[in-house]
Amino acid sequence: MKANPASQTATDTLAKKSRSEEVISGGHLVAKALKSEGVDTIFTLCGGHIIDIYDGCLDEGIRIIDVRHEQTAAHAADGYARQTGKLGCVVTTAGPGCTNAMTGIATAFRSESPILHIGGQSSLTQHKMGSLQDLPHVDMMTPITKFASGVMSTERVADMISMAARECFTGAYGPSYLEIPRDVLDREIPKESAVIPEPGRYRASVKSIGDPEDIERLADLLVKAERPAMLVGSQVFMSRGHQAAIDLARSLNVALYMNGASRGILPPGDPHYFNRTRSSAFKKADVIVIVGTPFDFRMGYGKRISKQATLIQIDQDYRTVGKNRDISLGLAGDPGAILAAVLQAATGRSDNGAKGRQGWLDGLRAEEAEKTEKLMPMFLSNSNPIHPYRLAWEINEFLSEDTIYIGDGGDIVTISAQAVQPRGPGNWMDPGALGSLGVGTGFAMAAGLAHPQKEVICLYGDGSFGMTAFDMETANRFGAPYIAIVGNNSHMNQIRYGQVTKYGEQRGNVGNKLGDVPFGTFAEMLGGSGQEIRDPNEIQPALQRARESVKSSGKSAVINVWVDPNEYAPGTKAQTMYK
Numbered sequence: 001m002k003a004n005p006a007s008q009t010a011t012d013t014l015a016k017k018s019r020s021e022e023v024i025s026g027g028h029l030v031a032k033a034l035k036s037e038g039v040d041t042i043f044t045l046c047g048g049h050i051i052d053i054y055d056g057c058l059d060e061g062i063r064i065i066d067v068r069h070e071q072t073a074a075h076a077a078d079g080y081a082r083q084t085g086k087l088g089c090v091v092t093t094a095g096p097g098c099t100n101a102m103t104g105i106a107t108a109f110r111s112e113s114p115i116l117h118i119g120g121q122s123s124l125t126q127h128k129m130g131s132l133q134d135l136p137h138v139d140m141m142t143p144i145t146k147f148a149s150g151v152m153s154t155e156r157v158a159d160m161i162s163m164a165a166r167e168c169f170t171g172a173y174g175p176s177y178l179e180i181p182r183d184v185l186d187r188e189i190p191k192e193s194a195v196i197p198e199p200g201r202y203r204a205s206v207k208s209i210g211d212p213e214d215i216e217r218l219a220d221l222l223v224k225a226e227r228p229a230m231l232v233g234s235q236v237f238m239s240r241g242h243q244a245a246i247d248l249a250r251s252l253n254v255a256l257y258m259n260g261a262s263r264g265i266l267p268p269g270d271p272h273y274f275n276r277t278r279s280s281a282f283k284k285a286d287v288i289v290i291v292g293t294p295f296d297f298r299m300g301y302g303k304r305i306s307k308q309a310t311l312i313q314i315d316q317d318y319r320t321v322g323k324n325r326d327i328s329l330g331l332a333g334d335p336g337a338i339l340a341a342v343l344q345a346a347t348g349r350s351d352n353g354a355k356g357r358q359g360w361l362d363g364l365r366a367e368e369a370e371k372t373e374k375l376m377p378m379f380l381s382n383s384n385p386i387h388p389y390r391l392a393w394e395i396n397e398f399l400s401e402d403t404i405y406i407g408d409g410g411d412i413v414t415i416s417a418q419a420v421q422p423r424g425p426g427n428w429m430d431p432g433a434l435g436s437l438g439v440g441t442g443f444a445m446a447a448g449l450a451h452p453q454k455e456v457i458c459l460y461g462d463g464s465f466g467m468t469a470f471d472m473e474t475a476n477r478f479g480a481p482y483i484a485i486v487g488n489n490s491h492m493n494q495i496r497y498g499q500v501t502k503y504g505e506q507r508g509n510v511g512n513k514l515g516d517v518p519f520g521t522f523a524e525m526l527g528g529s530g531q532e533i534r535d536p537n538e539i540q541p542a543l544q545r546a547r548e549s550v551k552s553s554g555k556s557a558v559i560n561v562w563v564d565p566n567e568y569a570p571g572t573k574a575q576t577m578y579k
């Protein structure tokens with residue numbers, strides 16, 4: 001049978017699909033390639049350019065989650081990649097569909113999250129003619145992706161998706177972008193002329209250990225270390241190397257610190273879990289291993305780590321190793337594979353020195369307790385308006401082993417990081433180095449869709465909540481309800497602090513004031529429960545009620561907690577993010 005000629009051009013966009021077994025369209029090739037890559041869900045907002053992809057997804061059994069704003073679609077694809085360890089996928093239409101998604105793609109770029117963004121474009125037959133929603137998408141996406149390209153022929157659609165997927169997983173993970181013109185998607189070609197890479201046959205393993213001699217060297221350094229500390233960052237969980245990190249810490253008795261997506265790989269209370277003593281350990285340790293996190297602003301560009309210590313850096317990206325400060329030993333490769341190989345190398349030694357390091361760990365443990373003690377008066381504060389530290393403390397008390405915690409806001413979220421200690425791997429999600437407000441709703445729906453058996457909580461600032469909250473409806477619609485807590489200080493407070501301090505009360509309170517919004521009613525509008533909380537002793541009962549209402553109604557709940565706008569995080573006061 002012949003391909004339907006009408007669907008080969010942009011002239012008849014309503015020509016009925018032929019449904020012939022002998023031909024396949026570009027949109028169906030997209031879906032086939034996504035399936036081969038293990039993608040079971042796409043996040044999207046519709047547009048005329050991309051509808052054939054949906055038709056393909058129906059055939060392949062790929063779930064279509066249609067949101068209300070493309071930023072949320074991109075954050076959700078990022079969140080889904082983080083939660084599943086697989087390629088995330090966002091599909092947007094041309095022009096504003098793409099620009100709306102850019103914040104989410106940029107966030108994934110700085111967070112090294114593997115997602116594929118497929119964007120629509122007007123037909124090749126209308127190239128540069130001034131068509132609807134035409135923009136230079138590939139040029140725009142190139143600086144914020146690892147790979148960005150147009151797809152020029154239907155025959156190559158599936159092939160180019162496999163190419164983009166490979167790019168997402170080389171070195172440090174990250175996003176790719178493919179622009180596919182409408183006529184390339186619509187066109188039907190004989191099946192045998194399409195290039196369709198087979199599942200499992202177009203990608204090599206990325207579990208490389210780097211230079212084997214360096215594995216021996218690192219094993220040697222760790223076995224001889226007296227006061228070792230290891231920091232595992234986002235790459236370790238993202239590449240699912242966290243068990244290897246835990247095994248190494250346990251076998252060699254190394255103090256383990258976690259940040260970003262790796263928070264939660266060990267629960268608080270574990271003998272190797274350390275949290276509050278990182279800067280002190282980085283000053284006193286003799287051997288420090290940094291795994292899968294760069295020396296960026298969050299690490300003071302490496303300045304705060306002792307110059308006397310032997311400093312080892314392991315990263316998926318060769319370009320990150322040794323960047324911003326000198327190191328003693330660098331290894332580029334897969335974090336889990338490297339740490340497992342190091343442990344194996346160390347296991348061969350007659351004495352791995354574990355016992356000798358117990359005193360060092362006990363010392364750090366005592367320091368941790370002291371630091372917690374100092375924070376307790378704020379955590380248990382009964383003051384009114386509610387102290388934001390009290391809110392953070394109550395949230396931490398509320399978490400179960402199966403609660404995924406998401407932070408989306410300014411100062412309120414910075415504060416929460418001091419109290420909230422997730423209890424399991426994957427149970428912490430933050431925007432990462434781009435510091436993007438508005439990630440919460442997309443992350444929350446993605447977490448719920450990836451793990452329906454888990455509970456999802458998102459702590460928002462009132463500024464952040466306003467950015468993306470409407471997609472709470474999408475989360476409800478697809479059966480992924482969550483608990484939203486708004487730390488409401490009626491301001492963009494994290495920025496306000498610097499303004500008021502620098503310019504005084506009068507000139508500093510400019511451009512940062514939000515209205516007093518009772519966000520609880522927002523949840524009610526969408527069929528869920530809303531609560532307004534002004535008494536600190538009401539926070540815990542409110543959380544419990546929200547848990548029950550999400551379970552019984554299947555709709556998200558909002559707890560709007562009115563917090564004191566005049567309390568700030570120490571990091572905000574010291575403006576450490578700019579130093």
Ligand SMILES: Cc1ncc(C[n+]2csc(CCOP(=O)(O)OP(=O)(O)O)c2C)c(N)n1
Pocket residue numbers: 408409410411412413435436437438460461462463464465487489491492493494495
């Ligand atoms: C998309 C985006 N816009 C602006 C900023 C700059 N910014 C950082 S913190 C902050 C205030 C956020 O206010 P809110 O969410 O209410 O949290 P609060 O600081 O008040 O606790 C702003 C505007 C940002 N990080 N991201």
Ligand SMILES: [Mg+2]
Pocket residue numbers: 461462463487488489490491492493
């Ligand atoms: Mg605020």
